Amino acid sequence: MNRRLRVVLVVVAVVILLAAGVLAAGVWQFTRPAPESYSHTAEYRASIQPDATLTNVTLYLPLPAENGTSSVGDALVAGSPGVVDAPANWSFEIAETEYGPMLAVSLPTLEPAYRERPPPRPIDPDGETATPGAATPTPDPQETPIRTLDDHLVRVELAFEEPIDTRSPVGSEPVLRPRFDATDAECPFPAPESTVCREFGTRMFLSYDAPADATVEVSVSYEARNDWFAGGWTGNSFRQSTRTNVTGDGPGWVAVPATEAVGEGTYRGAPSAVVDAGAVAVAR
Template structure:
């Protein structure tokens, strides 16, 4: 009986030791691979040419400094379309991204060929591009840019509105029901708000322009597979005809998505 008890105790000790070693190993992998980063995207889609363009767009900011302050100093970090001039300017709604261009032309692409059943890849086909709609190029294609930047701290993705870089300006923030509720993740919260955008350009009365911006803050790590958590927000507006002034733009931010340790 005493021998059986000793054997059970030895097994228990071995299991506990193995569990501690495994937990330490996972913690070390977490610390070695952990990274936090931001992503900012701007997209403009027009069906006809825009002339003498000036835009003021909401910027990600922590309240003191713009997310783009450093990125704008290096053209290598800003893969903007040719002819776009991007700077940060002070406005009555705070610091915003100013985009100026003599002209922004539309871009249309040919349709993609769907992959047929049984094929691993679609047939080789050159994507045709044009600045005008045609039967060969019927698909409007947005122009824009993306910026990725590492963060210098672990992001508070559960409560970014009070603690992290998010779009400014924000007015009339209200919590709303999650569009895609997840019972397994009670951290997810959705907020809607109103921001501002300034647009000045000449175009035809029937032209429509879709402007959208998105921003995401992410924590990522690798423990036998990538995992992480994030918050993300999106702003979009459709403008018709020539513009010369400020316009309200609707935004939404989703917080607390992903996995937490």
């Protein structure tokens, strides 16, 4: 190999190394977490779905609370901008019960809610499809729409300045309460090793007058999460939910099963309060 060829090969090797270094630096820069993208949010949902008219309604529902306080409950009572969905005639209070603070909902009457959609169009027996650009047939006003039972929804979205401890939220973050006898359980869905699923008990108070054959479904859920951009949007979260179905008049206090999944998502590049399993979220 002559000297000139050796020089060319050395130059080419240096260029390749420099290019690889620049590329690696670019990839590292692109995939590192962007601190300005961090967000810490929570969503609370409560839904009530009766299939008949209820009267003299009083409900006590689980609330995410910690140290006896609930940001979600405060938002509903104050009617803050974080309240995304809430029926206009519903009254909200934080009730101090024998099980701790709960969301009190009171209203004189609760009618079933329905949603309607047009019936499906019949298929052309000749298998012909509409000509592109052709006018859409006007629906027959005499066609009976499909009517399905809907729910009454309460939804609150909150944003926090500090990271949320999504791995060990109990004792450091607001979680659904009342909360009794939590035990580890198998996750009912595919989950990474960081995810821990549990079952626990909670309580609801359901008081109303209803027909003997009326059924009412009540559900409550809460999810808190951290999100950020690191070569793409990612994040981690914990979530909890509970649901019950009752028939006839409101039975008063009922024990209701609940589930939770903590440690969902990724923790690479996560905010400092949730990097370690034993981390405690910064007090808010």
